[in-house]
Amino acid sequence: MTLTPLTGVIPPVCTPLTPDREVDVPSLLRLVDHLVAGGVSGLFVLGSTSEAAYLPDRQRRLVVESVAAHVSGQLPVLAGAIDMTTARVLDHVASVTAAGADAVVVTAPFYARTHPAEIARHYRAVAAGSPVPVIAYDLPVAVHTKLPADVVLELAADGVLAGLKDSSGDLAAFRQVLTGARDHQGITGFSVLTGSELIVDAALALGADGTVPGLANVDPHGYVRMDRLCRSGDREEARAEQERLCALFGMVTVGDPARMGPGSSAIGAFKAALHLRGVIDCPATAEPQVPLSPDEVERVGKYLAAAGLL
């Protein structure tokens, strides 16, 4: 099974919760509709922005089942299989593919200290046990290891990896994978995706296939518009659109750093924005994240208004 290279905007889909922290499926499906209406070309569920790290297994499965059934093949559904090491990841792979995922997204091992040789071994074992393509997820802020470009390229050449979702923020290393994959005869159909939502225009100019911006939950039209501007060569307009989205992204800082971590603030802001925009019913985030205060939510609203989204 292979994927043609993924292109366009493939947002990491937020997971709306009810006030008692159950998955709010109707809100989730409304969010999916909102994204599809915005023109996205795929969906990435159970990523970091989806609070995958917070969702117990039954909630993870429910998310994939609900979304896969809802879109029923109209666009690809990628699912995170986020866990510490190989055997645990393989259990998630089995679960999300049974639930309908078209590809899995997998980080380097974490919690356990790791090594490039162990990272390669990990992806080889996961790919051997996965019925769907495996996309590497480079997220040093979460797993505390940067995926080495040479390891990614070796695994791509061996057909182990079908793509890379790079959220490292290191555009020079991203470029190394991009040009390496392009110039290597043995690598075909490999999708190089950026998760760096503030420099999407730059990543596309370097040759990225597609983008996975968390902020696209809030403004999918904006990211889709920028993607099209980039592809049509309207780089100055793309830059202007990106800068508008960068300003909107400022919402992730509304949470008081004396009271909460940056994750609580960012996820809280995205969900508050989706709630204010009427897409989801409740802005609750999963435990142990600290909720935004009413004042902080009000500031999210101002970011939306400034971006013309309210």
Place this chain on the structure above:
Amino acid sequence: MTLTPLTGVIPPVCTPLTPDREVDVPSLLRLVDHLVAGGVSGLFVLGSTSEAAYLPDRQRRLVVESVAAHVSGQLPVLAGAIDMTTARVLDHVASVTAAGADAVVVTAPFYARTHPAEIARHYRAVAAGSPVPVIAYDLPVAVHTKLPADVVLELAADGVLAGLKDSSGDLAAFRQVLTGARDHQGITGFSVLTGSELIVDAALALGADGTVPGLANVDPHGYVRMDRLCRSGDREEARAEQERLCALFGMVTVGDPARMGPGSSAIGAFKAALHLRGVIDCPATAEPQVPLSPDEVERVGKYLAAAGLL
């Protein structure tokens, strides 16, 4: 439900695997017998040395069930509930307590970026949902956050935490918890345990209640002897015993750092030693750890011989 303070040696029990990476229950129970015969006063299953991060849920449960049934209340069984965030940890708490664990051992949130307020919130929610006492596990090398002493003491005073297992290596911070817990009127029965196997004598001299040394899998008698020497005030003999164990601990460096990470080397060495000593049937470690080479295993044997254990 409360624990009187845990004392003595409570080793993090290795998880023997078969060549095809299933839990080798007979070897596990022989290892438990070996530890009990060595004089340990409790067992900690599903810790880092147990490869908890590598074991899928069904294997985790099998470990707890097997050990709890085998010791059937003769000594307390602590079980790690190692996962990223609150709801996922609570699922493990339910599983390991159903399987017979007497207490759960829980880290700060990881993968998700965290904050002291979120750490406190996490432990409060876990304790509220746990039928057994909760012991905090301070392991910055894995979770990339140090548990702040003031947070631990606040949670101890509020009855949220029943103890601390400190594997941070930071003895000054450990002392702050020790003296804080001792001097605070509202804190009773709080167990302060060190996982720093190379400075157990120092930790006990500061007032630690007990110790959780990974190397005690290999030489439980040594750690129990040292514990008794410390308690009886024979500090120079305790120091000599600790230094013998420090030399033995050198085995964790046998793995070639060009070929594997420090975890593969350390866990591989402990399991090779248990295999060489005839305690377990197979030294296999879980994927994606890199196995020791025959030469490296031979060097483990030399460490055992030098310590009088072969």
Place this chain on the structure above:
Amino acid sequence: MTLTPLTGVIPPVCTPLTPDREVDVPSLLRLVDHLVAGGVSGLFVLGSTSEAAYLPDRQRRLVVESVAAHVSGQLPVLAGAIDMTTARVLDHVASVTAAGADAVVVTAPFYARTHPAEIARHYRAVAAGSPVPVIAYDLPVAVHTKLPADVVLELAADGVLAGLKDSSGDLAAFRQVLTGARDHQGITGFSVLTGSELIVDAALALGADGTVPGLANVDPHGYVRMDRLCRSGDREEARAEQERLCALFGMVTVGDPARMGPGSSAIGAFKAALHLRGVIDCPATAEPQVPLSPDEVERVGKYLAAAGLL
């Protein structure tokens, strides 16, 4: 005294040494001529690529005097004033400006643990004591602190900073300074320079004023050509030129990581390349850097040949 925004290529000039580690002034001046012939628009001496951290004060001064006298105002000479804290930096500022520097380049405090408020205080005091404009040098790999964008912008608005040389590799944060400086009414003539030599095309597309690429020592023509292509809107050709330079940059990895650190390898490669190209007399690097082996130097030669530079 103000600078109009610096534009074009302003290489951090290597410091050629004699075999006994004295500054080789004739080679240094030949290198300057090589860079000027390549079309650079300024020179940055005593940067990290210049081994400023390795040069004692008398060598630092000799470098600035020699270069400033040689170019005698034809193009601006920026000089690093690299030291741990305020008073020490001010001594370097006095020394390099007496020697003819047109601007000073200053990092956040290092060695001492620091804080945004202390970073701001540091730059304010340095600027108050400097007869020439002060450019902030963002180099987290060396100083272990990232300059916060809001601090940089506040200092720019207050006239404390005349520019930023960003070698953080974090293009999203770089963009925040770029757009912030552009959109703030109170900020004029502020130079935003990138030191990320592998993504210069991307940085210029975002609006960077100029570039400070270490690799431009080896191939100034390439960087100047790319700069012109970017400015004339030939983005695809600029990208091709950048990719050629990225391949050339591979030379920084020739040093065996078992035998030396990445700095020894990178500086050693640049100097070996300059020696092989006949620009400098001796490829020696300062102590305690480990020299490249003959084999490693030969590999540098292959990189040069592949890039058409030998």
Place this chain on the structure above:
Amino acid sequence: MTLTPLTGVIPPVCTPLTPDREVDVPSLLRLVDHLVAGGVSGLFVLGSTSEAAYLPDRQRRLVVESVAAHVSGQLPVLAGAIDMTTARVLDHVASVTAAGADAVVVTAPFYARTHPAEIARHYRAVAAGSPVPVIAYDLPVAVHTKLPADVVLELAADGVLAGLKDSSGDLAAFRQVLTGARDHQGITGFSVLTGSELIVDAALALGADGTVPGLANVDPHGYVRMDRLCRSGDREEARAEQERLCALFGMVTVGDPARMGPGSSAIGAFKAALHLRGVIDCPATAEPQVPLSPDEVERVGKYLAAAGLL
């Protein structure tokens, strides 16, 4: 030239400043008298607690000259030669030994990224150029590298290093040097000193030769008393004294972390305490440290009062 192993308490001497940030020599000499009266067995000037990172060269020299002349050989004067790399450190070595230092204290290279081979090369070159013994200074919080125990022991065996001042907080690694130095036939007269002021009793119990506690500026008698209690085997009384000093050390947290870094708070508290105790004339700290507020100084006073020092 060799040192017999240094023993007892060798405080890193604070550097009193005048309100305009000049070295206040009369206060410095009163501080030295205060320390000598407290029973210290040596003095370490130009360490981190001395604000060496903040003092320009002429102030550094003045400190050494003043102190060396004042004690005129009654007790050894160690001086930091704190700089980034070899040649710069050698300039400081020349300066402080000309000013009368009996030994120099030198960190691993910093700012430049380093490697164990480069660290060894650094110490070999420094020792070759130093007329006095060289003591390694392990201070990862400042230089962002931990001195590997095997490198320290190799350099000790080769006569390159005369001692180690360990401020890493890693007591297990400290023990490795201690026992390695003790058991190696080729190592004689090597001084193993701890800078971890909160676990001095533990370090001495492990066999440390002496201690370098910053807090001994404030309470030299306390550290000298504890040192004597440890040596005479009164370990419980030593522990009680250490715990009293740990409580006193709490003063380092008085500074508001929203307003300053931990260094400003700690150095500010030590100097405020010395000022409140009447030892120095002015509590000023060097730029760009943020001064304590009057309220914060008042809290320092409460720590002194609680410890019976006001």
